[in-house]
Amino acid sequence: MNSNTSFESKNSEIAINPKNPMSDSLKEIKSQLTALHQSMAEVQEEFASLLKSIHPVNRESGLNFLKYLILRKTDVRDLQLLLHENGLSSLASCESHTHRQIQVTLQHLGSKFGELDPCTMELGTKKIEENSQRLFGEKSENWPSAVMVTFDASFLKEKDLISKLLKKGMGTARINCAHDDESVWQEMVDRIRLASKETGIPCKIHVDLAGPKIRTKLLAKGRKKGRVKIENGQTVWLSNTSKGFRAKDTVISPNEPGVIEGLKPGDRVFIDDGLILAVVEKAEKDKAELKITRISSKKPFIKNEKGINFPDCSLQISSLTDFDRECLNFVCANADTVGFSFVRSAHDIADLRLALQEIVADIPFIILKIETHEAVKNLPSLLLEAMKDEVCGVMIARGDLAVEIGFERLVEIQDEILWLCEAAHVPVIWATQVLENLHKSGVATRAEVTDAGHAARAECIMINKGIHTIEVLKTLRDISQRSVALRIKNRLVFRPLNIAKDFF
Structure with a gap:
């Protein structure tokens, strides 16, 4: 037996032999993993109606997904470090079989289960x-x-x-x-x-x-040419109509009803795949005043048919x-x-x-x-x-x-x-x-x-x-x-x- 094999055997004995006292780190690992196991064991009953609504062939997958969410809402970074230092699974590849991985790791620490979670790595991979x-x-x-x-x-x-x-x-x-x-x-x-x-x-x-299709449509200035020049600090408007604006105003329609109504002051508006950034200064029922705060393109133009994104609001469309x-x-x-x-x-x-x-x-x-x-x-x-x-x-x-x-x-x-x-x-x-x-x-x-x-x-x-x-x-x-x-x-x-x- 080489030295590596000898070390692994001794380390394994510490983990699974109840006659050997556990180190403090192994006790901490077991405590945290047991808490996760118990939370996951409750998922099936807690989300029974939700799981029942899933297609029968996907219920095992849905249950594993909910258990993975239990793991990922918890900060387990210190636990992962302890696991790794003690030669145990750090849970870093347990997505497809989360509960099973925790149970198997607990078995190495002396825990016993009447039945292991049926969602194995092989099952998850095959699915x-x-x-x-x-x-x-x-x-x-x-x-x-x-x-x-x-x-x-x-x-x-x-x-x-x-x-x-x-x-x-x-x-x-x-x-x-x-x-x-x-x-x-x-x-x-x-x-x-x-x-x-x-x-x-x-x-x-x-x-x-x-x-x-939330895309730019110029309604006033630049309407005929299909583009309008802009500069940092400039005011532009979002509106579905050009009524009430001057011919020299830059007015952009998002080309989709229900967009402007959801805006509020401070919301960011990205134009042309994020090359142009504007911020909402004022928001009314049928129009919004925007201030251009960044232009990343070498050619400072707003053109027709460019995408608009509203990352700070929930669009009512x-x-x-x-x-x-x-x-x-x-x-x-x-x-x-x-x-x-x-x-x-x-x-x-x-x-x-x-x-x-x-x-x-x-x-x-x-x-x-x-x-x-x-x-x-x-x-x-x-x-x-x-x-x-x-x-x-x-x-x-x-x-x-x-x-x-x-x-x-x-x-x-x-x-x-x-x-x-x-x-x-x-x-x-x-x-x-x-x-x-x-x-x-x-x-x-x-x-x-x-x-x-x-x-x-x-x-x-x-x-x-x-x-x-x-x-x-x-x-x-x-x-x-x-x-x-x-x-x-x-x-x-x-x-x-x-x-x-x-x-x-």
């Missing part, structure tokens, strides 16, 4: 894999993740491009209802199915609903628009999965589900696009509502999400979404700007290569439109293979999550 396959199909050969490719009308002009995409790893084709029209979407579907039949490579169809409802017949006839843009609440999901069921009994699987600060805050209730369906998924839509929560918070929030979804056994799509520079210019930046490596942690990676799609797929496969080979999980430190605290 995520099965759900991923239902959503995205079988992963292509040599790919650790599924791949979703955003379609553009230009794809229809290039012969054999779709076949090439399939052969390079595309398993899901994404059609965005915010662009083109139904005739183009249908041609895309028909061409995808034809290429799939010819190559023998299956391909899922994902359709993203457009959601509320429906996530499912009239236009979305008009698209649902096409969705039900063609889509395997449907992306719910700008979803904010559990009620939104119930609304979409009902609208789909009015058209067809066997509805497409719903993918929640997390892209607002409200969706982040409400993620637990969103997941539990979505789990009423047999299979569901989540897309981390990092474009609007980064503007809504602040670019500096994107790293932590996208990690939190990954953790929570793994605990619920819900597959995740990593989306927006994956190898974007390579896609547009043919050359990848160092930063986006690192980002693509992180993307491999998700069950599916989405790439946007560009002119170098084939090269992006090749590069992404190589990066993903190398990244996955380096790790299964990182060692995580569990500071308490506000998302979990807010849920309880």
